[in-house]
């Protein structure tokens with residue numbers, strides 16, 4: 001951070017484990033969290049993650065190389081084993097290990113073999129989970145950090161519990177650092193997470209709406225205009241993913257057309273219709289792809305991922321400004337008059 005001491009009251013042991021100054025993690029958002037955003041967050045004192053779900057080897061190589069050129073801070077690569085063809089997943093992990101990547105963040109179903117594979121290579125493992133059972137599995141598999149994802153989260157949502165309740169229940173059963181994820185876009189959320197004993201927060205939507213994110217400006221502006229009530233949990237954006245996977249998006253013509261609910265859509269029953277392109281790659285209606293800088297076509301009908309914290313995101317700013325504002329507000333809250341005996345730094 002520009003002021004090296006500004007995050008000090010917020011420093012948790014997780015910061016030492018990850019090598020960052022403030023316990024704010026950039027979610028490894030597929031398509032969106034590329035090197036420019038991850039480096040901006042890392043250089044501002046947070047923890048950067050590259051969202052590389054299902055990305056080809058040459059893109060991963062380019063992104064890791066560019067990340068290293070832009071920052072000397074540690075970072076993680078986010079992959080989603082259960083939503084990736086085994087051959088591609090193996091190639092992705094091998095590529096990351098060859099490149100000297102030292103930390104991974106996994107999400108969706110816990111795959112113990114995959115965790116063990118990178119742990120055996122000496123890497124740090126963060127695992128995002130949506131249930132206590134998955135947290136226990138991730139810990140047993142060797143994870144070093146548990147990220148508790150709540151139903152408020154933007155993007156794919158694995159569990160159905162509010163983030164803070166889930167984090168508290170996971171904290172009660174583990175000594176690992178626990179990070180709260182879902183709907184957090186302000187210093188209030190960060191302060192609240194630390195107050196319950198969590199080690200930090202992970203933010204997706206709050207960093208999607210920044211200058212450095214690879215999301216299309218249309219997606220960023222829809223988040224700025226949205227309130228949390230404009231988001232819906234739906235399974236209509238399911239092509240490319242295991243059946244029944246729920247996502248939180250800003251309601252649009254697709255969710256409204258299908259009543260926007262969680263209906264158990266079978267990906268095989270949905271029509272294949274190209275509605276946009278990413279460079280020369282077709283993007284299908286009902287697919288999980290969200291609009292990126294490189295996307296052209298019917299952006300409104302794509303998955304406009306956003307968490308319930310969208311109402312707290314008033315503008316598109318540099319990622320450092322968003323992080324600094326969160327940190328400053330949390331510090332202010334935690335340094336304020338003690339009214340309930342809570343002390344910020346144990």
Ligand SMILES: Cc1cc2nc3c(=O)[nH]c(=O)nc-3n(C[C@H](O)[C@H](O)[C@H](O)COP(=O)(O)O)c2cc1C
Nearest residue numbers: 027029030107153154155182183203204205305307
């Ligand atoms: C656009 C977008 C893409 C996402 N892609 C991924 C992903 O590839 N891997 C992953 O672990 N989580 C992904 N997530 C979920 C985040 O890890 C995290 O749970 C979520 O962003 C937290 O909620 P928030 O957006 O309200 O901050 C994504 C979220 C968004 C908004």
